[in-house]
Amino acid sequence: MVHRSVTRLTDFARRLWSGVASADVAPVESVDPAVVGMLRTFGIAMLETGQATNEVEETLYRIAAAYGAGQMRVVVLPTVIIIQVEGTAATTELDSVSGPAMRLDQTGAIATLVAAAARGELEPVEAVRALARVRSSEPRFGPWTSVLGHTVLSLGFGLSLNPTLAAVPAYVVLGATVGVLLLLGRRLPTLGTALPVVAAFTITVITGAFLADAVGDDPLRVLAPPLVSFLPGLTLTIAAVELTSDQIVAGASRVVYGIAQLLLLAFGVVAGVAVVGNLSPVTAGEPLGAWAPWLGVLLVAVGYLLFSSAPPGSFWWLALTLYVAFAAQSLGGVLLSPELSGFLGALVVVPFTRWVARFRSAPPAVVTMIPAFWLLVPGALGFIGISSAARGAASLGVLVDTGLALFSIALGMLVGTGLTRDLSMVRSTWRQVS
16 A cells, blocks of 8 residues: 555656656747857957956847847957857857957947947848958058157157156157057068067167167166057056956966066067166256146147047047046046056046047047056056166066056056946936936
8 A cells, every 4th residue: 555655656756757847948049140250259359459358248248138149158368259159059159369459440440339239230240241341441541650650659658757858859769760660560470579579679779879878867768658559558457457357367367468578578678788788877857847748648649649540530539538547647646646546547537438438529438548548657667667677676666566556547447437337327217217
């Protein structure tokens, strides 16, 4: 009797489990492969524009939701992206960053396409084609205009960092020299690979052989502005953002890459010093007036316009953003300290660029944000510190200050982004209520 009851109970449980297992469960619908390809292409494009991996991941999830690909997993690293979309048959795509850094006009065009995709307004196939056209587009200005732009950029950063009258000709000569080397590096792949070392070595030799007695300051301070296009300031800042956002692998790999870039530049300086002799500091030259750094900010805007092909109609917005960043950083130096001044600069720049982008004639926020973060110049301090260590000078304090500057900027960027997002949510809720 007991055995018969147990048998019936077992049969009932087996039938119940079989019914649950075979119940009609709506399968996850397959995702259009074109959508997956679009997500992969957009992810690589955003990485090429220098965005943090956590921002790329968040944006891809928004785009996926807009196209009904909610069952998706994404792994984003600084040079690799992996996307897996679940459906009746899981689809996985992997791609890596292989192209050069994007110009500002390309960055703006990609940001516009990404925003449209996040709203679900693009056909996936056409979106991929549009991104291919952006990648293959020619710069707004010719190659020699780009050299002129780098010269102006060097002069602008020089006036912002070290505004002395005697150093002005050095900024022009060295900036033009590096601009020509960059032009040659685009046509000679072998030279392009070793360009940081070649550029640092060349301008060190020129400075030591012809300009050392004329700059009226520590020659190392004259070397930093012409090498601004090689300084990994933005890379290290993004690395700090990723580390503080729990993107450990991405942040750590960017830190290693940034330090490697600094070491390559320092190696070029050390090699140049070995050829021309020690670059000993001389008596500081006569500083220019308080107006010089503000003029330098305007020249930085002109330099970015010509060197990085800023989008049409973006110059005055770019200049305005740079002035806001410089003013906020200067105020931060007074209220906090020079090492922590970048916090206030980044805190102000992020919401300001988002606000500017709301104007019809303004470029996307990333176009004005990238030059603004370059103006905070954390990379220049690190390069000077490592170069000083290479020649035997005490530089531990400089390196510590560089680390503080990096993480203060990253913290300002995170707080500014969070405040901007919260204010947008409050504004949307208020509109719905009213």
